[in-house]
Amino acid sequence: xxxxxxxxxxxxxxxxxxxxxxxxxxxxxxxxxxxxxxxxxxxxxxxxxxxxxxxxxxxxxxxxxxxxxxxxxxxxxxxxxxxxxxxxxxxxxxxxxxxxxxxxxxxxxxxxxxxxxxxxxxxxxxxxxxxxxxxxxxxxxxxxxxxxxxxxxxxxxxxxxxxxxxxxxxxxxxxxxxxxxxxxxxxxxxxxxxxxxxxxxxxxxxxxxxxxxxxxxxxxxxxxxxxxxxxxxxxxxxxxxxxxxxxxxxxxxxxxxxxxxxxxxxxxxx
Amino acid sequence: xxxxxxxxxxxxxxxxxxxxxxxxxxxxxxxxxxxxxxxxxxxxxxxxxxxxxxxxxxxxxxxxxxxxxxxxxxxxxxxxxxxxxxxxxxxxxxxxxxxxxxxxxxxxxxxxxxxxxxxxxxxxxxxxxxxxxxxxxxxxxxxxxxxxxxxxxxxxxxxxxxxxxxxxxxxxxxxxxxxxxxxxxxxxxxxxxxxxxxxxxxxxxxxxxxxxxxxxxxxxxxxxxxxxxxxxxxxxxxxx
Numbered sequence: 001x002x003x004x005x006x007x008x009x010x011x012x013x014x015x016x017x018x019x020x021x022x023x024x025x026x027x028x029x030x031x032x033x034x035x036x037x038x039x040x041x042x043x044x045x046x047x048x049x050x051x052x053x054x055x056x057x058x059x060x061x062x063x064x065x066x067x068x069x070x071x072x073x074x075x076x077x078x079x080x081x082x083x084x085x086x087x088x089x090x091x092x093x094x095x096x097x098x099x100x101x102x103x104x105x106x107x108x109x110x111x112x113x114x115x116x117x118x119x120x121x122x123x124x125x126x127x128x129x130x131x132x133x134x135x136x137x138x139x140x141x142x143x144x145x146x147x148x149x150x151x152x153x154x155x156x157x158x159x160x161x162x163x164x165x166x167x168x169x170x171x172x173x174x175x176x177x178x179x180x181x182x183x184x185x186x187x188x189x190x191x192x193x194x195x196x197x198x199x200x201x202x203x204x205x206x207x208x209x210x211x212x213x214x215x216x217x218x219x220x221x222x223x224x225x226x227x228x229x230x231x232x233x234x235x236x237x238x239x240x241x242x243x244x245x246x247x248x249x250x251x252x253x254x255x256x257x258x259x260x261x262x263x264x265x266x267x268x269x270x
Numbered sequence: 271x272x273x274x275x276x277x278x279x280x281x282x283x284x285x286x287x288x289x290x291x292x293x294x295x296x297x298x299x300x301x302x303x304x305x306x307x308x309x310x311x312x313x314x315x316x317x318x319x320x321x322x323x324x325x326x327x328x329x330x331x332x333x334x335x336x337x338x339x340x341x342x343x344x345x346x347x348x349x350x351x352x353x354x355x356x357x358x359x360x361x362x363x364x365x366x367x368x369x370x371x372x373x374x375x376x377x378x379x380x381x382x383x384x385x386x387x388x389x390x391x392x393x394x395x396x397x398x399x400x401x402x403x404x405x406x407x408x409x410x411x412x413x414x415x416x417x418x419x420x421x422x423x424x425x426x427x428x429x430x431x432x433x434x435x436x437x438x439x440x441x442x443x444x445x446x447x448x449x450x451x452x453x454x455x456x457x458x459x460x461x462x463x464x465x466x467x468x469x470x471x472x473x474x475x476x477x478x479x480x481x482x483x484x485x486x487x488x489x490x491x492x493x494x495x496x497x498x499x500x501x502x503x504x505x506x507x508x509x510x
Contacts (some may be wrong), residue, residue, distance in 0.1 A: 002328070018378045019389070025326060027341050027354070028299070028325055028339060028340060028341040030326075030341040030342075030343070033446065036295060043350070054325075054354065054403075055299065055325060055340075055341075055399075055402060063487075066433075074400060074403060075400050075402045075403075076385075076397075076399045076400040076401075076402040077399055077400060078299070078399030078400075080299045080300055080338070080339050080340065081300050081338035081339050083301075084398070084399065085396075085399065087395075088397070090396045092397035093394055093395070093396070093397050094389075095392065095393050099378060101400070101401065102400075102401075103401045103403065103433075104402045104403040104405070104406075105361060105362060105403065105405060105406060106400075106405075108358040109358070112355065123362070124361075124362030124363070124364065124406075124409055125364070125408065125409055125433075126362070126405045126406050126407065126408045126409040126435070127405045129408055129432065129434075129437065130401065130404070130405045130432045130433060130434060130435060131386075131391075131432045131433075131437030132401055132433070134392060134406060137361065174386060175384060181326055181327065181328075181341075181346070181351055181353075181354075182353060182354075183299050183325075183341075183354045184354050184355060187355060187458045188355075212510045224427060236341075236342075236343055238343035238344065238346055242340075249481075253469065256379075265404075269362065
């Protein structure tokens with residue numbers, strides 16, 4: 001039995017290709033793979049295109065603030081009840097970040113398509129009444145229903161070169177139990193060409209087997225496992241720890257200016 | 271004599287009154303007010319109402335206190351959780367969900383909502399978080415729009431970016447009053463003013479010409495029962 005356990009440093013340095021489309025999981029301020037994201041920032045990995053979950057927060061804002069992201073595909077970047085995302089907002093308002101508008105439904109369908117080799121998926125009604133498809137022609141296109149002849153908007157498949165997600169447990173071989181609500185992170189994992197999973201703890205093969213059918217990511221889909229207890233902080237990991245609201249607020253206050261953000265990065269880079 | 275309450279509590283109560291028994295409600299980010307409204311409606315007049323806290327996909331969660339975030343781990347004690355891709359499927363299916371609770375950086379005279387930008391999208395004056403699930407608005411039975419920001423910057427004649435269309439907008443609830451939509455023109459119309467708020471206040475706080483019926487009733491203040499139940503659901507005072 002091989003092992004997929006690697007250090008944080010190895011996971012990022014050896015696995016992320018140059019100019020990659022990178023997927024990052026975690027929904028709102030829950031289960032963001034912050035240990036991996038901080039390593040991406042520390043080693044200044046350039047991301048050609050960042051794909052997020054339907055609602056992302058610190059995991060995207062840090063990468064954007066560090067100036068590492070050329071293009072963003074995300075339906076929502078923000079801190080929900082705590083406020084707007086300061087670096088995302090600044091980059092958007094300055095015009096230094098290319099934003100591919102998309103919506104929650106479109107993103108979920110695009111990842112499903114990417115997971116199954118489906119080139120695109122026609123979308124249900126509603127999207128045609130918005131300004132999203134016209135703003136994002138590389139992601140949304142019109143297609144004809146072969147059965148009725150009706151025209152629909154379709155979303156193109158998304159296939160990140162590599163995705164980073166956080167789960168509760170893995171065994172050494174790399175079988176992973178989410179141990180939490182998966183949001184769209186399973187689709188992200190399935191759609192990605194390679195996958196790095198940050199886990200709260202390593203468990204034995206017997207333990208992971210005992211959790212089946214909750215063990216839903218087989219080792220053959222997993223490129224590397226990094227054990228990082230508490231590694232989602234300051235976001236939450238359900239059943240393990242709540243979000244650290246003080247720390248999130250401190251970040252939001254610091255990141256209001258580029259100087260404050262740089263100081264925050266310096267202080268937390270370790 | 272009515273008990274003391276906050277404008278936010280009245281918003282939750284007004285929203286709760288609009289829910290009908292058996293309906294399925296979906297809500298998005300910062301779910302505090304619609305979640306309170308759903309739970310209140312279940313308790314008072316709609317026992318078989320169901321609600322989905324979008325984001326987490328939790329169905330009918332009954333947390334001890336009202337969370338302010340949609341993926342709060344405290345929501346996970348509910349009877350069921352829908353995987354998020356399934357929530358997306360059901361939103362698109364169109365015949366399962368009855369009510370979508372929505373909001374926006376901007377809300378326009380026809381109930382279109384914008385969460386993307388104020389100004390030009392390429393170089394916005396203010397960049398919002400993004401459209402999330404708002405494109406589904408016309409696919410769900412009816413839309414209830416709510417906002418704490420009833421001012422001319424939020425309520426504009428035409429949104430700068432359409433994240434979700436107002437085709438099925440039925441009710442707007444704010445800290446000043448409630449609005450509905452004229453069935454002919456589909457323009458927003460003042461339906462009631464909250465106690466202590468004058469029609470002129472609402473008109474001044476709205477950045478477009480609000481349709482005004484010949485007489486505008488007052489939003490009925492909370493009954494003792496409504497307020498007592500609401501406070502029981504909100505021991506942390508999230509709505510106060």
